Amino acid sequence: MTAADMLGQLGQMLLSGRIEVVDCSGTLGPDTPLLKLPPDFAKDTPKIEIHRISEYDQDGPFWAWNWLKLGEHSGTHFDAPHHWITGKDYPDGFTDTLSLQRIAAPVNVLDFSKECAADPDFLLTIDHVNAWETEHGAIGTGEWVVLRSDWDKRAHDEELFLNANETGPHTPGPTAEVIDYLIGKGVVGWGSQCIGTDAGQAGGMNPPFPAHNLLHKHNRFGLASLANLDRLPAKGAILIAAPLKIKNGTGSPIRALALVAR
Numbered sequence: 001m002t003a004a005d006m007l008g009q010l011g012q013m014l015l016s017g018r019i020e021v022v023d024c025s026g027t028l029g030p031d032t033p034l035l036k037l038p039p040d041f042a043k044d045t046p047k048i049e050i051h052r053i054s055e056y057d058q059d060g061p062f063w064a065w066n067w068l069k070l071g072e073h074s075g076t077h078f079d080a081p082h083h084w085i086t087g088k089d090y091p092d093g094f095t096d097t098l099s100l101q102r103i104a105a106p107v108n109v110l111d112f113s114k115e116c117a118a119d120p121d122f123l124l125t126i127d128h129v130n131a132w133e134t135e136h137g138a139i140g141t142g143e144w145v146v147l148r149s150d151w152d153k154r155a156h157d158e159e160l161f162l163n164a165n166e167t168g169p170h171t172p173g174p175t176a177e178v179i180d181y182l183i184g185k186g187v188v189g190w191g192s193q194c195i196g197t198d199a200g201q202a203g204g205m206n207p208p209f210p211a212h213n214l215l216h217k218h219n220r221f222g223l224a225s226l227a228n229l230d231r232l233p234a235k236g237a238i239l240i241a242a243p244l245k246i247k248n249g250t251g252s253p254i255r256a257l258a259l260v261a262r
Helices: 003-016 113-118 126-136 158-162 176-185 210-217
Strands: 019-023 049-057 060-069 077-079 104-111 144-148 189-192 221-224 237-240 251-253 257-261
Touching: 003 019, 077 210, 104 126, 126 176, 176 210, 189 210, 210 221
Parallel strands: 104 144, 144 189, 189 221
Antiparallel strands: 019 257, 049 060, 077 221, 077 251, 104 237, 237 257
16 A cells, blocks of 8 residues: 555545544633743743734724734643753754654553542653553654643633642643653653643752753653543544744644544
């Protein structure tokens, strides 16, 4: 069977519904939860704004359209290597220079939603990943790896989603050892259903914020605020996470899509 034959079959399976397109993105709007940083540490992304230009009126009689104000790392979004200081020197580390061949790839969905529900500070360890691979198969080169925490179920309430108190945010994420291991496996990137790719308490890890620090150091990608991972199998789906082609973009809101056989 030729590659063209395989694409033809894929097209027919999409048309028939035998392959479902699953939306892995949250809704982007004024109520979308955004990262909050200490005011003495860094500036926050401004809240998302949607402004109407016209809607079949005197400002445009036959059409409706809006203009937007939003940060690159708002809602379900893509972190390019240039987002972090460790990845600042890659010429292909921007959203307009990265290789699109890399962003559509098989996805490994590590379901630890029960553990995350029991402990919002749950950390994914090497033992967790090894046990998952023993059950489901090895993580391969060029593939996505995402943590299913079902944290997207909290996205209707920013306070619940950020889950912060006087000691900082409390959300699940990976250990540095896990990110090192995945980089060694040759993955294209790591994704989370939380506000960022790191755990809420990752600032105190070594190195701080290991998902950001290590992924981008090695020219890998990050995905945050993913949704509907409960509709994906552990293996067998294809994830397409395409950022906007922003000039020198450090990241971008995305409509992450998964192709799932039914």
